[in-house]
Amino acid sequence: MRPAAVPAVPPADGLGGGGVQYELKLDGFRCVAFARGEQPAVLQSRSGRDLAAEFPPIAAAVARLPEGLVLDAELVAWRGGRFAFGELLHTRRARTASPEVALGLIAFDLLALPGRDVRRLPLTDRRRLLLAALADVPPPIQPVLATTDRAEALEWMERLAPTGVEGLVCKASGSPYRPRGGGHAWVKYRRTDTVDATVRALTGPGRRPHALLLELDDGRVLLSTPRLTPVQSREVAEAARPHLGPPTPDPDHGTLHPLTTPLRAELLLTGRPPTATFLRLRGD
Template sequence: MRPRAADEIPAQGEPPRELQYSLKLDGFRALAFVLDDGKVVLQSRSRRDLAPEFPETAAHLREQLPPGIVLDGELCAYREGRLSFTDLLRSPADRARTGVPVSYIAFDLLAVPGQDVRSLPLRDRWELLGMALRDAEPPLQRVLATLDESTARDWFRDLQDAGVEGIVAKTLGSTYRAGPTWAWRKVRHMDTSDGLLLGVLGPAERPRALVVRLVDGRTATTSPQLTPAQSREVGALVGDRAGPLTPDAEHGPVRWVEPPVPVELRQLAGRQRQENPTFVRVRSEG
C-alpha cells in the first residue's frame, strides 16, 4: 500500500474524525515477520530480504515478534540525533564501528497469529498494532501518529531538522491493499523530488549511474557514482528489465529500462538546472 503525493496536509473533518496523521520517515520500507523456524524476514517492495543487511535489528525482532505477526514499517538509521538515510546504505560493520543504530518503526499490521487483518479498517489495525507492540522495546516501536491536524502541522514544521520527511495522512476506514491509493496521502518537504529511472550506465546488475526523467520533463544522468549498496539495490530490481547497450547522443551507451521505475532524487539548494541530480533510492522500496 503506497500513499499518493499531496501538496498540502489534508484537513481533518468534524468528529468522528476520519484521518490519522503519522510521521513520514526517511528509511527503507519493509514488511517484518518471523517464520516458524525463527528466521526473520525484512521484505522490501521488490521482495528482497533485507535482514542480512541489518543483522542486529533482525536479532531484536526475533526476540520480540512471535511467528504469525506481519508488520509494515520502515528501517531507520540514526546519527547525531537525526535520521540518516545514507547510513542505511553502509555495511553492518561500518554502522557498528561508528555506533549508528537501526530501528524498525512499524506503522501498520497485516496479520496476527492465525488471522489476516488486511480487510479490517485502519482504526482497528492500529489498535491491534498497539496491542502487538505493547511490550516492545527499541529498536522495535510504533510510529508517532495523531488524529489532531494542528499537532501534525507542528510536527511537519518542527521535525524536519531531525530528518523526518513529512506527514502521511491516512483514512481511518481504509483497508490494506496493494498498490498506490488516495486513502493514504503523503506530504514531503521538497528537498527531494520524484523521477523516473529510464536507463542504467554500466552493467545491468551493477550500474554505476542512472538516466532519469525529472519532474520538469528533462532527462539527466545521476551524479555522483552510485554507492555499492545503491548499485546492488538498483541492479537487483532492474537487471532483468534492462535492454542491450544502445548509443545515446546525450548520455553515451545506455541500457534502457522497461517499464521505467519510480525513484527519489535530490538536487541541493542553489544548484543550477544543468547540474546532475543525486540518486536517493528506488521509490518502490517505500
C-alpha cells in the first residue's frame, strides 16, 4: 500500500470514520521483509529488488524470525542522534555500515504469520498481531511508534523532528492491506520547515522571473519550485531590478540573472531531496 500525500493531518474521524492510526514517518528505504526459514531472508524494495545482500545485518535479523512471517517496514540508519538517510546510501554501496552507524528495520504492518495471510484483517487487528509477533524480538527490528490519539501524534512529530522524523502516516483503523493500493485509507503528512535563504540569481526573463536560485545557510544551492506566481514574479523583479548583473548561461538552469547584491527570502523546505517553495522576500 502506498499512502497519498495530504496538506494536513486528518482528524480521528477523517478517513471515513472508524478511527485513525497515526504512525511516525521515517526517512529510509521501504521494503517488505520475508522470513523464509532455512532459505535466505528477502528484503524486497518498492521496485522489486532484493536488498538483503546490501544490508546483511538486517537480512540476518529477519532470517531469525519465524518462517512465514512477512513485514512491511522501513529500513533506516541512525547516526549521532538522527536518522541518516545518507548513511543508507553509503552502506548500500559498501555492503557494510561504518562503526558509528546503527541500522534498523522499523515494522509498521504485518502481512503474514506462519501459514496465514492476514492482509484482509483490519489494521487494528494486524497491529495487535504485529506487536505480539515482535514482543520478544530484539533490535534491529522494532515496531513503529503509533497511536490513535491525534494530539499525541502531533506532539511526537514536533518533539522528534530534531531526530529526522519527517511527519506522520495516517491510516484508517479498519483498512485491510491492499497491494499497490491505498486510496484515501492511508495518507501521509510531511512536516515542512520554514527557513531563510539567499537569492543568488533569477531564471527566466529579468522582468518576469520564473524561479530563484537560492543558497541555504548550510551552503546547499537549490532552485525554487514550483514556478513563481505572477504576483511573486512582479514583486521579485521589482526588488531585484537595481541589483541585476549581466545574464550568464548556466548548463543546468539556462540563462541566469545574477544579483550583485544578494536578497534574502523565506522558503518552505519539504522532502528529500529538499524542495524549496518560495514564500516571500524578507524586508530585513
